[in-house]
Amino acid sequence: MNQIATGMFIARKRRELNLTQAQLAKRLGISSKSVSKWERGKCMPDYAVVNELCDALGISVSELLDGEENERKNLRMYDNDQMIEMLARIQRLENQRVTIIAIALIVMGLGLLALSPLFGGSDLTDFISGVLFGIGIGTTLIGVFLAARSVFAYLGHLD
Structure with missing residues (x-):
């Protein structure tokens, strides 16, 4: 899990959807400063908003954590709920x-x-x-x- 790659991926997906940091933050019910920190690789999104963030950007949790889109459907050992639980445990x-x-x-x-x-x-x-x-x-x-x-x-x- 590379924070900088994840941050750049969040920024790219947000721009592809023509959203500002403030608009994405409002959808997630957080501050735009949090989105800015994610995009600069200063911190990772809190596990409590990961599902909503992925839904807003149209990506999966594994893509978010990898910092890139899965070009083909990779076989994953964990589903989104398990990945979010792992993030919660890490935090x-x-x-x-x-x-x-x-x-x-x-x-x-x-x-x-x-x-x-x-x-x-x-x-x-x-x-x-x-x-x-x-x-x-x-x-x-x-x-x-x-x-x-x-x-x-x-x-x-x-x-």
Whole structure:
């Protein structure tokens, strides 16, 4: 699955149908920025809109994932529903990976915060204590941000 090839394929099929990004986005109930990101290969369409996107462009899910039209009817091992379920699983696994990273950052940040008071007494150790404190705060905040984003992404897919 090549995001850039898929994006170029989406753009080509959209233009063949004389649709703007905004018109395609409106049909799918999403923002035109999402369509733009797909077409530039920045991200893949969410599994929740893949069927609608394929219907709107007159292509199959396998063609979308391949980034090209099937010139002949290839024998596929999976049907569209199975392919969409695989995409959903991939997105869930990616979300879980981000959650694990977020938890690790929070734990690491809290550990650094706990270590920072152990240093002190001279200018150098006060500096080290301050650096550990700053890194601990930053790491914890990044972890909290990633965890919140992961939770909101999960909640968005419950519909």
